[in-house]
Amino acid sequence: MSQPTRVAILGLGQRGLQHLRSLWKLQSEGLVKITALIDVFEDNLAETKIQAYVDEFHLDSIYTSADFGETLASQSLDAIYFALPPGVHNGEIIQAANAGIHIFAEKPMSLYLNEAVEMEGVIQENGVISTAGFQQRYDSRYEAVHKFLADKQPVMTTMVVNGPLEGHSTKHTKTETLGGPANRVWTANFEWSGATVVEGGIHQTDLMRYWFGDISWVEANYIHRDASDIVDDGNNPYAYSVRFGFECGCIANLILSRLRQTYYSDSYESILWTHGHLKFEGNNVVAYYYDGPYPPDDTPTKDAVRHILPTSPYVDSTEEISRAFVRAISTGDSAQLKSTFASSMNSLAAVLGANASDQLDGERIYLKDFLAAPRYDRFRQKPTMVH
C-alpha cells in the first residue's frame, strides 16, 4: 500500500472543517496523514473548537500555524485544501503549485477571473493534480442525470432557488476586523461573496455543465437591493435572472433570490431534452417520456410516462470528492476527477460573466471574449485594495 497523502488545510472555517471531517475519516483508513492546519485567526485552530465539528478530533502531531509561507517552507506536504473566502487569496495557490503541491481549491476559485487564470496557468505549468470543490458531481442523483442524458439532446433547463437572506450561516472569518460585515455573514455581501450567482449559483451552473458540457455565453439581469434595505452589510441583490447558452445548443435559466424578512425557501428544476422532462421528486430522479408505439391510440396517462431513474446508493459527496482527489494523487491519474481546476474555469467564467452582463444591462457575453477581450478588462481585474 502506498504512503498516506500528507495534507494540509488553509482556512478552518465552515468548509475547511467539513473537509477536515472527511479527511479525519480517510486518515483512519490510512489514506491520508493530516499534517498541517493553517488559519490566520489562530483561535480557529484550537483543538476544543475543532472538536465541536469533528468527532473525536485531536491535534496530536498536527502542525498548526497562522503563517502559510512558513508552513509551506517547514512542512513536507503532498496536497493542500484551500478553503478561504474567495476574495482574500494572496498568491497561496500559486506558491503551493510552484512547490509541486497538489491543489484542492474550493469554489469559487477566485472572485477575479485574471487571478483564477494565473492560478490555472501555474497549476498546469507544474503538472500538479488539482480539483475544484464541485462535490455535487459526486452526488448519485446528479450522476444519474449525467448518465441518462449522455445519449440525448438537451434543449432547455430551468433551475430556481429561493433562499432567505437570513438563511446564510455565520462564517468563521472575523470579517469585522477586515472591514467586512460585523455579523460575519460575508456570503450576503457583494464585495466578499461576488453575489449569490457566484457564491451559491456556481453549484447549479457547474451541475448544468456536468450534464450539458461547456457554456458558450451568458446574459443576466439582477434586481439590486435598495440602499435603504441593507442590514449588516447584506447588500446582495434581491433576485437574479441568468440565461446560459451551451455549446451543445441548449439554453438554461438560473433564477435565484435572496429576500429578507421572508424566512421562506424552495427550489424547482425542470430539465428538458427533445423528448422528455427530468425532475427531482424527493430523493427520486424522475424522467417523463413516452416509449410505446407511436403515435399511441390514446393519450398516455402521467403514470404511464413516469420513469424513476436508477441511482446508486447515497454517498457523502464531500467525502467522495476527497476520496477521488486522494486517489488521483496516489495513482498519479487525474482522469477520475470530475472537476479539475482547469475544467472548472468555464463554470467560474460563466458566473463572473453573469455579474458583468448585469452591469452591462443584460448584454450577451461570449465567455471566450470575456476571458480575453479588452472590452471586459475591468471585470476581470482584481482591485488593488481589497479587504
Ligand SMILES: NC(=O)c1ccc[n+]([C@@H]2O[C@H](COP(=O)([O-])OP(=O)(O)OC[C@H]3O[C@@H](n4cnc5c(N)ncnc54)[C@H](O)[C@@H]3O)[C@@H](O)[C@H]2O)c1
Ligand atoms: N463546496 C461547497 O459546498 C462549499 C460550502 C461552503 C463554503 N464553500 C467555499 O469555501 C470557501 C470558504 O468558505 P467558508 O464557508 O469556509 O468561510 P469561513 O469564513 O467560514 O471560513 C474561512 C476560514 O478561512 C480563514 N481565513 C480567512 N482569511 C484567511 C487568510 N487570508 N489566510 C488564512 N486563513 C484565512 C478564516 O479564519 C476562516 O476560518 C469559500 O470559497 C466558500 O464559497 C464551499
